[in-house]
Amino acid sequence: MRYGILLLGAPYSDQASHSALRFARALLARGHRLEAVFFYHDGVYNAARLAAPPQDEPHLVDGWATLHAEHGVALQVCIAAALRRGLLDEREAARHGKAGHSVEAPFELTGVGQLIDLGQRCDRLVTFGP
Protein backbone atom coordinates (compact mmCIF):
# COMPACT_ATOMS: atom_id res chain seq x y z
CA MET A 1 0.00 0.00 0.00
CA ARG A 2 0.99 3.61 -0.44
CA TYR A 3 1.12 5.59 2.77
CA GLY A 4 1.48 9.25 3.65
CA ILE A 5 2.18 10.73 7.07
CA LEU A 6 1.04 14.14 8.30
CA LEU A 7 3.09 15.31 11.27
CA LEU A 8 1.85 18.26 13.33
CA GLY A 9 3.90 17.97 16.53
CA ALA A 10 7.19 19.67 17.34
CA PRO A 11 10.23 17.48 18.01
CA TYR A 12 11.08 16.99 21.70
CA SER A 13 7.95 18.90 22.83
CA ASP A 14 5.55 15.99 22.58
CA GLN A 15 5.67 12.42 21.38
CA ALA A 16 4.19 12.94 17.90
CA SER A 17 7.50 13.03 15.99
CA HIS A 18 8.79 9.88 17.70
CA SER A 19 5.48 8.08 17.12
CA ALA A 20 5.47 9.09 13.45
CA LEU A 21 9.07 7.99 12.87
CA ARG A 22 8.45 4.65 14.57
CA PHE A 23 5.30 4.11 12.51
CA ALA A 24 7.15 5.06 9.31
CA ARG A 25 9.91 2.53 9.97
CA ALA A 26 7.37 -0.20 10.78
CA LEU A 27 5.31 0.29 7.63
CA LEU A 28 8.42 0.31 5.44
CA ALA A 29 9.65 -2.87 7.13
CA ARG A 30 6.33 -4.49 6.21
CA GLY A 31 6.93 -3.74 2.54
CA HIS A 32 4.63 -0.74 2.14
CA ARG A 33 5.67 2.40 0.33
CA LEU A 34 5.83 5.72 2.19
CA GLU A 35 5.29 8.42 -0.41
CA ALA A 36 5.94 11.41 1.80
CA VAL A 37 5.94 12.90 5.25
CA PHE A 38 4.25 16.29 5.30
CA PHE A 39 5.42 18.55 8.14
CA TYR A 40 2.83 21.13 9.14
CA HIS A 41 2.14 23.45 12.10
CA ASP A 42 4.88 22.96 14.75
CA GLY A 43 5.87 19.77 12.92
CA VAL A 44 7.99 21.95 10.63
CA TYR A 45 10.63 22.16 13.39
CA ASN A 46 11.55 18.58 12.42
CA ALA A 47 13.28 20.13 9.40
CA ALA A 48 15.65 22.37 11.41
CA ARG A 49 19.06 21.52 9.94
CA LEU A 50 20.92 22.95 12.95
CA ALA A 51 19.22 20.63 15.44
CA ALA A 52 21.88 19.19 17.75
CA PRO A 53 20.26 16.95 20.36
CA PRO A 54 22.43 15.14 22.94
CA GLN A 55 24.22 12.17 21.39
CA ASP A 56 22.42 9.64 23.58
CA GLU A 57 19.00 10.79 22.37
CA PRO A 58 17.27 9.98 19.08
CA HIS A 59 18.21 12.47 16.35
CA LEU A 60 14.89 13.10 14.65
CA VAL A 61 16.20 15.28 11.81
CA ASP A 62 18.73 12.60 10.86
CA GLY A 63 16.04 9.96 11.28
CA TRP A 64 13.87 11.60 8.64
CA ALA A 65 16.84 12.15 6.34
CA THR A 66 17.69 8.44 6.60
CA LEU A 67 14.17 7.51 5.49
CA HIS A 68 14.68 9.70 2.46
CA ALA A 69 18.10 8.22 1.67
CA GLU A 70 17.08 4.58 2.12
CA HIS A 71 13.49 4.59 0.89
CA GLY A 72 13.09 7.72 -1.21
CA VAL A 73 10.54 9.20 1.18
CA ALA A 74 9.77 12.81 0.23
CA LEU A 75 10.11 15.22 3.17
CA GLN A 76 7.71 18.05 2.46
CA VAL A 77 7.56 21.08 4.73
CA CYS A 78 4.70 23.56 4.58
CA ILE A 79 6.35 26.80 3.46
CA ALA A 80 3.83 29.09 5.16
CA ALA A 81 4.19 27.30 8.50
CA ALA A 82 7.99 27.20 8.13
CA LEU A 83 8.77 30.78 7.16
CA ARG A 84 6.91 32.32 10.09
CA ARG A 85 8.86 30.04 12.45
CA GLY A 86 12.26 31.00 11.04
CA LEU A 87 12.72 27.87 8.95
CA LEU A 88 14.05 29.00 5.58
CA ASP A 89 16.03 27.25 2.87
CA GLU A 90 18.79 29.08 1.00
CA ARG A 91 16.44 30.46 -1.62
CA GLU A 92 13.93 31.85 0.89
CA ALA A 93 16.71 33.20 3.10
CA ALA A 94 18.10 35.15 0.13
CA ARG A 95 14.64 36.36 -0.82
CA HIS A 96 14.00 37.65 2.71
CA GLY A 97 17.51 39.08 3.18
CA LYS A 98 18.52 36.62 5.93
CA ALA A 99 22.18 35.80 6.57
CA GLY A 100 21.76 32.05 7.09
CA HIS A 101 19.39 29.25 6.23
CA SER A 102 17.85 26.64 8.52
CA VAL A 103 16.32 24.10 6.10
CA GLU A 104 18.23 22.04 3.57
CA ALA A 105 17.73 18.97 1.37
CA PRO A 106 16.35 16.37 1.64
CA PHE A 107 13.67 18.54 3.26
CA GLU A 108 11.82 20.67 0.74
CA LEU A 109 9.60 23.68 1.31
CA THR A 110 6.29 23.14 -0.45
CA GLY A 111 2.75 24.45 -0.48
CA VAL A 112 -0.14 22.93 1.40
CA GLY A 113 -1.46 21.81 -2.00
CA GLN A 114 1.12 19.01 -1.76
CA LEU A 115 -0.73 17.74 1.32
CA ILE A 116 -4.00 17.56 -0.63
CA ASP A 117 -2.16 15.75 -3.40
CA LEU A 118 -0.65 13.32 -0.89
CA GLY A 119 -4.06 12.55 0.57
CA GLN A 120 -5.45 11.79 -2.88
CA ARG A 121 -2.44 9.77 -4.03
CA CYS A 122 -2.08 7.51 -0.98
CA ASP A 123 -4.15 4.56 0.16
CA ARG A 124 -3.69 5.70 3.77
CA LEU A 125 -2.83 9.09 5.26
CA VAL A 126 -2.01 8.83 8.97
CA THR A 127 -1.87 11.97 11.13
CA PHE A 128 0.30 12.38 14.22
CA GLY A 129 -0.86 15.35 16.27
CA PRO A 130 0.67 17.07 19.31
Place this chain on the structure above:
Amino acid sequence: MKLHILNRSPASSQVPAQALSAMGPEDRLLLIEDGVQGALPALIHHYAAIPGRLYALREDLVARGLIGRCDGTVQVVDVDGFVTLTEEAEQTLSWY
Protein backbone atom coordinates in the same frame (compact mmCIF):
# COMPACT_ATOMS: atom_id res chain seq x y z
CA MET B 1 -14.48 0.47 9.10
CA LYS B 2 -12.38 3.38 10.27
CA LEU B 3 -9.46 3.32 12.68
CA HIS B 4 -9.54 6.11 15.24
CA ILE B 5 -6.17 6.92 16.81
CA LEU B 6 -6.28 8.64 20.19
CA ASN B 7 -3.40 10.09 22.22
CA ARG B 8 -5.34 11.63 25.12
CA SER B 9 -6.36 10.06 28.44
CA PRO B 10 -10.01 10.22 29.55
CA ALA B 11 -8.68 11.24 32.98
CA SER B 12 -7.51 14.61 31.69
CA SER B 13 -9.26 15.35 28.41
CA GLN B 14 -12.64 15.55 26.69
CA VAL B 15 -11.09 14.41 23.41
CA PRO B 16 -11.70 10.69 24.10
CA ALA B 17 -15.44 11.40 24.52
CA GLN B 18 -15.44 13.28 21.22
CA ALA B 19 -13.70 10.39 19.50
CA LEU B 20 -16.22 7.91 20.89
CA SER B 21 -19.15 10.04 19.75
CA ALA B 22 -17.76 10.05 16.22
CA MET B 23 -17.22 6.30 16.00
CA GLY B 24 -19.37 4.11 13.77
CA PRO B 25 -20.62 0.66 14.88
CA GLU B 26 -17.71 -1.19 13.26
CA ASP B 27 -14.96 1.39 13.91
CA ARG B 28 -11.93 0.57 16.02
CA LEU B 29 -10.08 2.73 18.54
CA LEU B 30 -6.32 2.56 19.07
CA LEU B 31 -4.86 4.20 22.18
CA ILE B 32 -1.34 5.60 21.73
CA GLU B 33 1.03 7.84 23.73
CA ASP B 34 -0.69 9.14 26.89
CA GLY B 35 -3.92 7.71 25.52
CA VAL B 36 -2.84 4.25 26.73
CA GLN B 37 -3.78 5.30 30.29
CA GLY B 38 -7.36 4.70 29.21
CA ALA B 39 -6.59 0.97 29.04
CA LEU B 40 -6.17 0.78 32.83
CA PRO B 41 -8.97 -0.92 34.79
CA ALA B 42 -9.71 2.35 36.63
CA LEU B 43 -10.51 4.15 33.38
CA ILE B 44 -11.81 1.37 31.16
CA HIS B 45 -15.45 2.26 31.87
CA HIS B 46 -15.05 5.22 29.48
CA TYR B 47 -14.81 2.68 26.65
CA ALA B 48 -17.66 0.39 27.68
CA ALA B 49 -19.53 1.32 24.48
CA ILE B 50 -16.99 -0.30 22.14
CA PRO B 51 -16.40 -3.84 23.46
CA GLY B 52 -13.89 -5.81 21.38
CA ARG B 53 -12.88 -2.77 19.35
CA LEU B 54 -10.37 -1.19 21.74
CA TYR B 55 -6.62 -1.50 21.16
CA ALA B 56 -3.57 -0.08 22.96
CA LEU B 57 -0.03 0.32 21.66
CA ARG B 58 2.44 -1.94 23.44
CA GLU B 59 5.49 0.32 23.06
CA ASP B 60 3.70 3.23 24.73
CA LEU B 61 2.44 0.98 27.54
CA VAL B 62 5.98 -0.27 28.14
CA ALA B 63 7.41 3.27 28.12
CA ARG B 64 4.98 4.19 30.91
CA GLY B 65 5.42 1.03 32.97
CA LEU B 66 1.82 0.04 32.29
CA ILE B 67 2.30 -3.18 30.35
CA GLY B 68 0.57 -6.01 32.21
CA ARG B 69 -1.71 -3.55 33.98
CA CYS B 70 -4.29 -3.22 31.20
CA ASP B 71 -7.88 -4.26 31.54
CA GLY B 72 -8.44 -7.74 30.09
CA THR B 73 -10.80 -6.43 27.39
CA VAL B 74 -8.06 -4.33 25.74
CA GLN B 75 -6.20 -5.82 22.80
CA VAL B 76 -2.52 -4.89 23.08
CA VAL B 77 -0.73 -4.47 19.72
CA ASP B 78 2.84 -3.49 18.88
CA VAL B 79 3.75 -1.00 16.16
CA ASP B 80 3.49 -3.77 13.52
CA GLY B 81 -0.04 -4.36 14.77
CA PHE B 82 -0.64 -0.61 14.45
CA VAL B 83 0.33 -0.85 10.77
CA THR B 84 -1.95 -3.88 10.37
CA LEU B 85 -4.86 -1.96 11.87
CA THR B 86 -4.31 0.83 9.31
CA GLU B 87 -4.20 -1.78 6.53
CA GLU B 88 -7.53 -3.24 7.63
CA ALA B 89 -9.28 0.13 8.00
CA GLU B 90 -10.51 2.10 4.99
CA GLN B 91 -9.45 5.31 6.64
CA THR B 92 -7.75 6.56 9.78
CA LEU B 93 -8.74 9.50 11.98
CA SER B 94 -6.41 10.94 14.60
CA TRP B 95 -7.68 12.59 17.77
CA TYR B 96 -5.32 14.80 19.77
